[in-house]
Amino acid sequence: MQFSSKHPPFEYLHKKWTAKHKNLSDNLIDKHLKNVALGSLGGLMLFGGVNAAISNQPVLPIQPHITPTTNKNALLSAELKDKVPDEVRNLNSEEEKKVEEVLTKFLGTPVKASIDGVRLNKTYALIGAEQHLYRYPGDNVFAHAKSTTDWAMYGDSGIAPGLGAWGYFAPSKEQFSEEDEQRERYYIAVQTFLAPGFAENVAKYRDFFKYRKMLVVNPKTGQAVVTDIADAGPSEWTGKHLGGSPEVMFNLGLAEGPRKGAVLYFFIDDPQNAIPLGPVVAPNNI
Amino acid sequence: MHKHFYTHIIEIETIIVELDSLDLSPSQKLHLSHLIDSSLHNVILDAILSELDEIDKKTFIYHLSTNDHSQIWILLNQKIENVEMKIKQTAENLKQEFYKDLQEAKRIKHK
Numbered sequence: 001m002q003f004s005s006k007h008p009p010f011e012y013l014h015k016k017w018t019a020k021h022k023n024l025s026d027n028l029i030d031k032h033l034k035n036v037a038l039g040s041l042g043g044l045m046l047f048g049g050v051n052a053a054i055s056n057q058p059v060l061p062i063q064p065h066i067t068p069t070t071n072k073n074a075l076l077s078a079e080l081k082d083k084v085p086d087e088v089r090n091l092n093s094e095e096e097k098k099v100e101e102v103l104t105k106f107l108g109t110p111v112k113a114s115i116d117g118v119r120l121n122k123t124y125a126l127i128g129a130e131q132h133l134y135r136y137p138g139d140n141v142f143a144h145a146k147s148t149t150d151w152a153m154y155g156d157s158g159i160a161p162g163l164g165a166w167g168y169f170a171p172s173k174e175q176f177s178e179e180d181e182q183r184e185r186y187y188i189a190v191q192t193f194l195a196p197g198f199a200e201n202v203a204k205y206r207d208f209f210k211y212r213k214m215l216v217v218n219p220k221t222g223q224a225v226v227t228d229i230a231d232a233g234p235s236e237w238t239g240k241h242l243g244g245s246p247e248v249m250f251n252l253g254l255a256e257g258p259r260k261g262a263v264l265y266f267f268i269d270d271p272q273n274a275i276p277l278g279p280v281v282a283p284n285n286i
Numbered sequence: 287m288h289k290h291f292y293t294h295i296i297e298i299e300t301i302i303v304e305l306d307s308l309d310l311s312p313s314q315k316l317h318l319s320h321l322i323d324s325s326l327h328n329v330i331l332d333a334i335l336s337e338l339d340e341i342d343k344k345t346f347i348y349h350l351s352t353n354d355h356s357q358i359w360i361l362l363n364q365k366i367e368n369v370e371m372k373i374k375q376t377a378e379n380l381k382q383e384f385y386k387d388l389q390e391a392k393r394i395k396h397k
Binding site: 007008009010012013014016017018020021024025027028031032142143145146147148149150151152153155156 | 310
């Protein structure tokens with residue numbers, strides 16, 4: 001795709017920063033990498049770093065589309081094809097069991113529709129895009145970015161005016177941990193209030209759902225993300241049944257267009273907290 | 287998004303606030319962001335590698351390739367005095383250049 005722009009400030013920065021970047025890259029290679037690293041694995045990584053974005057053509061945002069030749073997650077999609085109905089509806093117990101088996105094999109950890117008798121209202125439903133959540137008092141949307149690229153990809157989603165279902169992720173910026181950061185980054189909102197038995201067991205269910213890990217899968221592509229429950233919603237009238245953070249939506253391949261789509265979402269039985277949050281790449285044996 | 291070993295000590299908020307004020311398209315914003323991040327990465331690596339001998343360079347690059355942040359920091363703290371401050375200052379110097387360019391781009395925008 002040929003890129004053209006009539007945005008003078010962009011053209012100015014593009015030219016200036018591309019030249020600056022090239023100088024820095026050349027300098028790094030000449031001074032250090034020619035002798036030390038180019039023959040090694042580390043060199044390959046460094047080389048990838050120095051050469052990123054030095055093209056004269058602007059880099060366009062790329063959705064993580066999955067194809068059979070580029071990612072084994074497509075095989076997960078194929079595995080699920082005859083187990084997930086074409087229309088978005090509740091799965092029956094037999095269908096859930098088949099999906100559980102596939103996802104458990106995929107993740108290598110038990111994946112379940114219910115744990116200790118607690119389940120959500122659905123396991124196959126429409127997910128929509130949510131905003132970022134405040135993580136600690138004084139947080140702002142810019143602080144969510146780990147890099148300017150990170151911000152360019154996810155910053156536009158903005159930040160929700162209210163707090164998540166469990167309040168702030170940390171009581172202060174000083175106490176804000178890596179785990180808290182990951183929890184916001186890969187959070188989902190689910191309709192906890194519609195879970196069977198919720199009204200009779202509010203306290204028990206609240207504790208159960210708080211940061212509970214769930215595997216969310218786009219069955220069309222096989223893209224999968226380990227997420228945690230950090231908010232309650234959306235409301236029934238929205239026509240959506242769960243929401244995903246900007247990062248979750250991106251990694252499910254649902255960050256463009258209407259920013260919604262059908263997903264499977266099942267609990268991960270992870271009492272040791274061993275499964276990291278974030279996108280999942282299919283193992284070789286799927 | 288890949289997290290670098292220095293991410294937690296580099297402040298980027300001032301740059302992205304300025305970049306945000308230019309009314310860029312998402313693809314333009316992403317492109318310029320790549321250039322900023324990659325340039326910062328290169329200049330920080332240059333600053334570090336300039337202070338290490340050949341053996342330590344190889345060790346550093348190995349830890350970098352395995353993304354082992356704790357081993358990277360153990361090595362850097364042993365081998366480079368005030369390494370955090372040096373990384374911060376290196377990044378800050380480049381950020382100031384970016385900041386000046388952004389101010390100039392704003393002037394172009396308002397011409």
